[in-house]
Amino acid sequence: MLSRLLGFLIVTLAAQTSLGAKDERPFVIAVTQEVETLNPILIAASAATYTTLFVNRPLVLIGPNWTWICGLCDKLPSIDAGSAKIIEEKGQKKVVAQWHLRPGITWADGTRLTAKDVRLGWDVGRSPNVAVAIKDDFDRIEAITLDPKDPLAFTVTFKEARFDFYQLQTIYALPSHIEGPIWERTKGENGAYEKQTTYATHPTNPGLYDGPYHVTEWRPGNQLAMQRSKGFYGGPAHIERITLKWMPRLSGLDAALLNGTVDMMSELGMSLDQAMQFDKRLAKDNEQKGRLKLEMRDGLTYEHIDLNLRNPILRDKGVRQALVYAIDRNKLSQALFYGRQVPATQYFHPLDVLYAQDVVKYEYNPKKAGQLLEAAGWLAKESGPRYKDGKKLELSIMTTQGDKLRELVEQFVQSELRKVGVSVTIHNEPPRVFFGETMTRAKFPAMAMYAWVATPDFPPRGSMHSKEIPTHDNGWNGQNFPGWKNPRVDAILDQAAKEFDARKRKVLMAELMRIYTDEVPAIPLYLRSEIAIVPTKLEHFRITGHSQYSSQEAELWSLAP
Secondary structure, three states: OOOOOOOOOOEEOOOOOOOOOOOOOOEEEEEOOOOOOOOOOOOOOHHHHHHHHHHOOEOEEEOOOOOEEEOOEOOOOOOOOOOEEEEEEOOEEEEEEEEEEOOOOEOOOOOEOOHHHHHHHHHHHHOOOOOOOOOHHHHOEEEEEEEOOEEEEEEEEEOOOOOOOOOOOOOEOOOHHHHHHHHHHHOOOOOHHHHHOHHHHOOOOHHHOOOOEEEEEEEOOOEEEEEEOOOOOOOOOOOOEEEEEEOOOOOOHHHHHHOOOOOEEOOOOOOHHHHHHHHHHHHOOOOOOOOEEEEEEEEEEEEEEEEOOOOOOOOOHHHHHHHHHOOOHHHHHHHHHOOOOEEOOOOOOOOOOOOOOOOOOOOOOHHHHHHHHHHOOOEOOOOOOOEEOOEEOEEEEEOEOOOHHHHHHHHHHHHHHHOOOOEEEEOOEOHHHHHHHHHOOOOOOOEEEEEEEOOOOOOOHHHHOHHHOOOOOOOOOOOOOOOOOOHHHHHHHHHHHHOOOHHHHHHHHHHHHHHHHHHOOEEEEEEEEEEEEEEOOEEOOOOOOOOOOHHHHHHHOEEOO
16 A cells, blocks of 8 residues: 555644543644545545544454454455365466455444445446556455345455455445445546545535544545544444644644643654654653653654656666665664664565565765766766766655655755765645645656555555556556566566465565665665654553554543543
C-alpha cells in the first residue's frame, strides 16, 4: 500500500466528564492532511487510511505485534487447516480460499453486512474505470463466489498461487444496499463512480460505515466529526465522539498541551525533534509531571526522495548515484533528530525479516559524487552549479506544504547538493494536491519527498513493479511513481509472490534490494520512529509501527477515572 505519504499530527482534547456521558466533549484530533475521500476502496494517503480505520474495517488487519489478524472475517484461511488449497487449472496453479465473516456485523444504519458487500468492494476496486492506488489485492483475485446457503460465507479464487493469499488488507466491504445501484449506473464510465459515490455526495449516511464510529459531519477544509456506532462487532467504543480537525500548520500546540486544552498528540506526523523538545520542556514543568508522557516505537516508515526517471537528467544512473553520495544522512539524523532516527540504506527496516545486509550503502562521499557527475558530462566551474552542453544542472524538489520537518530536510538536501554543483529549487504543494494529483500522475519534475509505510514481510510490488507505474491508459493506478522499469525486478516480484517458503522469499528480496540500491530510483533518507505524547491515564492506546495505525483499535481507547 501507498506508503505514509505525509506529515500527520493528532491531538485529543480531554473529556471533562465521565466517558460515555451525553454531555462529554469529543476527542478532537488535529491532522496536518485532509482526507481526499471517505470511500475505503479509493483511499491512498496515510491520513485517509488513519481516518478510515475509525469508521470502516478491512477484511484483515495487521495487529500491533506485526502479525495478520481478522478484521471483518472470523478466521484467516489456512492451507494447513484445510480452509485454503492449491489447485491447478490448465497448467496454472491457483489458491482457493474459504472465508467467513464475523456473525452479527452490521452497517451503522442497522443493515446486515454480508459477503455480497465484500464482493461489491472487490468489483469496484478491480474495475479499470476506477482509480485505486494499490490495485494488487483486487487484480490477483479471479473470482469471489457467494454461498447460497450462508450469506456470510464466500470463496475467493486467486489467479495465481501466492503465499500472501490471506493478506487482503485493502479489501473493504461496500454497502450494497446503498452503493450497489450507484455502481450499476456508473461502472461503464471512467471516473464516474468516484464522483457519484455516496461517500462523496452524502458522507453522513450511517449506512456507509461498519467500524466503531460513523461520520456525522464533514466540512472540507475544516473538520470531520464521528459518533460511536452501537452495533459495531467489537462492541461499542468507550469514547462517545471523536472529531478530526484539519490543521495544516501546527503552531501553538505545545502550549495547548501544557495548558490542558489539548490532551494528546498521536504517532502520526509528530516529528522527533518536536517530541524531544517538548519532552525536555515537560520535565522542567512541575505542574505537568505525571500528567503526560512520551512514547516511542520503531516503525516501518521509510522517508525517501522519489526520482522521476522520465527526467532527462535523472535517466543517468551515475547522476542518481551521485545524489546519494552527496547527502550526509548521518549528519541529517544528528542535526534534526538528535541521532535517534536511523539513516536508511534501503526500502526495508532492519527489524523487518526481509531486511538485506548486502546492498550498496552509499557512505557520504562528496568527492565520489563529483567524479560521477563529471563522468556524466556535468562539468564544474570555479563556483556555482555544473553545466553540460550549456545547460545548468538544476533539479526541483517537492514535498507536502506546511510540514515544517520535511521543509527543513529539503533545505538540508538543497545545501548538500549545492556543495557538489547541483542547483536545487524547492516547490511544495498542499498535501491534497501533492498526493491527489502530482504524484499519482507523475507531475513532479524531478524529486519528490514523502514516506512509504511498509507492511511486515511484504514484497513491495506496488511501488516497484513496472505494471504499477500509473499512466493514463491504466487509469492512473499504481504507486511506482518514479516510473522504474527493470525486467529482473519484475521477475523477482512475480516470483516472490508465488514463493511459500519464507527463506527463499528473503533471498529474492535481498537480490531486489541490491538492484534497488544500485539503480537508485529513490534516495533513502531515514527510518522514522513512531512517537506519541499521551496522557498517563489513557488506556489501551498502542502505536502499531506499520501501515495500519492506532485507529485500528480506537474502540478500545479509554481514560482511567
